[in-house]
Amino acid sequence: MANKLDDKGFEAEYGMVGGGPGSLIGEVHRKAAKFDGQAKIVSGVFSRSYDKTLQTGKELGLNEERLYKDFEEMAEKEATRDNGIDFVSIVVPNKFHYPAAKAFLTRGINVVCDKPLTVTLDEARELDKLTREKDLLFGVTYVYSGYPMVKQARQIVKSGDLGEIRVIQGEYPQEWLAAPVEKEGNKQAEWRMDPELSGNVNCVGDIGTHIENTVSYISDLEIDSIAANLSTFGEGRELDDNAEMMVKFSSGATGSFWCSQIAVGHDNDLKVRVYGTRGSLVWEQENPNYLTVSYLDEPKKVLSKGRDDLNSSAVDSLRLPGGHPEGFYEAFSNIYSNYLDALSDKKKGKEVDPENYDYPDVTEGVEGVRFIETCLKSSKQNSEWVDLV
Ligand SMILES: NC(=O)c1ccc[n+]([C@@H]2O[C@H](COP(=O)([O-])OP(=O)(O)OC[C@H]3O[C@@H](n4cnc5c(N)ncnc54)[C@H](O)[C@@H]3O)[C@@H](O)[C@H]2O)c1
Incomplete structure (x- = not known):
């Protein structure tokens, strides 16, 4: 370990x-x-x-x-x-x-x-x-990208075992802004909904960019263009609280991302699914010690941190044996x-x-801001496809 x-x-x-x-x-x-x-x-x-x-x-x-x-x-x-x-x-x-x-x-x-x-x-x-x-x-x-099973996912894609990557689905729904909590003393919501402090976006910058980074880390694919629809459902809000984004990667793969802070019933539900010609994988942030991997004509497998044969970058980032959950603090560490x-x-x-x-x-930091600005540009142009800025 x-x-x-x-x-x-x-x-x-x-x-x-x-x-x-x-x-x-x-x-x-x-x-x-x-x-x-x-x-x-x-x-x-x-x-x-x-x-x-x-x-x-x-x-x-x-x-x-x-x-x-x-x-x-x-x-x-x-x-x-x-x-x-x-x-x-x-x-x-x-x-x-x-x-x-x-x-x-x-x-x-x-x-x-x-x-x-x-x-x-x-x-x-x-x-x-x-x-x-x-x-x-x-x-x-x-x-x-600090989670061991995300590191494992990256190595699986890198190994070519999934074949050529065709489709990537990423979603990050939360419910905490479904009600107007920024008007009810929630400090985190107050600044996130204020363009003076948050910038030109809320949801896409707050959690959409986490999808972009996690997908990029796992797949190493470069985004070529995006068609995005940023929405604001909360009354009186100036910034987005929900967004859908269709993505084309330079490799020819496609994807679709959804981030939302008005999705009632979801706590912090980041999920990434990667589909290749021979196999697929699924990682879920709320159940982060497991990775589901499927190959054509084989039964579905659930890899478990600390138990299954994981690659060295995943193993090196574990601190506890299997069955003892590790999560957000450990990933941050x-x-x-x-x-x-x-x-x-x-x-x-x-x-x-x-x-x-x-x-x-800082390179990944810049990529995150490119993603945000491209989404914003596309949304302002009636969700037209826009090349990565
Ligand atoms: N990586 C992650 O998973 C993750 C999770 C949550 C937040 N964040 C990011 O972390 C940052 C902070 O978010 P948060 O939710 O902790 O906000 P927060 O409102 O809870 O905390 C912000 C803190 O900064 C202080 N502050 C504000 N302006 C300051 C200034 N000019 N100088 C010194 N202190 C100042 C405030 O007093 C407060 O203590 C944001 O950029 C957010 O996007 C990242």
Whole structure:
């Protein structure tokens, strides 16, 4: 089984932007970053309110000297300290990803940022360029590629066992925005439905982009063009809460994606199905330790993590024997762990190509924003087919 619990001999020190009181994903990042003993939080600006930053900093036992009023101040001061942070985690509403990431990159600090990378493609490309110019490491937390059975799915497709891929279906329905909770004090819904903070899309950027990334990770197929229909069902909303997207891949394969936050009865129901000439596979996020694989003229198989003959990238990302469920935290930790392996090697002076470390980097971040902008463009043009922008 996994080597995840081995002593890696490297503990990075990091800071966080976002993740203040009552926030959703910041605490998940903190748990994930320390899961394998590879990173320790030492600094932060957890909120736009300094009092709240102080509150979270105190709860985390941080030195007040390393709590800041805003991310510009944090980037500047951490960059000039002798023992400044090795990287920053950015877990703020989408609009702030770009200015925060830029503030750290320009000062030579590595970045982990949540998705979507930015709210415009120009911003995404600028961050990509800056990362390369400054020779830094930039992770984007597309968490689903961190699941062992998604890694197994990728290897099955790569092996050619499914034959030529013909069709890919991806869906991500949730129900949490079926009622107007953004008007009822739900903080996560408030900013997601505000174009000033969320960008030009809500649902497609929030979860549609997870479908795109998971499909791309499993299949390695490039999207050629998209015909999308973004809808807004909630009264008074400015941004989408449901979208259907037909996809043509450069290989000739086709697909259809559906993301929705008004799908009553669904919690967090990401599902990807891949159909080839000889076989197919299905992975479901709510039952993530299993992968269903079928081959022509053979009985259907359900592969189980920790039990069946899995490939090394899946095995290396397990921490527990079969039958002990692993899920979201472990997948998030796998993203961090692989990013931190790369950072550790870089600090030792090794040549580091993110491609060899199996974490989503700024390239995948840019692809996610290209997907979002293409969907938006198509939807505005009456759902015409549009080439990937
Ligand atoms: N990868 C995933 O699976 C996943 C899951 C959930 C959210 N996300 C992404 O994470 C990001 C945060 O989402 P969330 O649901 O945790 O939001 P949230 O509203 O729960 O938390 C945002 C936090 O950022 C703080 N904040 C806002 N502006 C700030 C600023 N300028 N400086 C410092 N702190 C600031 C807020 O006070 C809050 O503590 C979003 O980009 C979202 O798309 C990713």
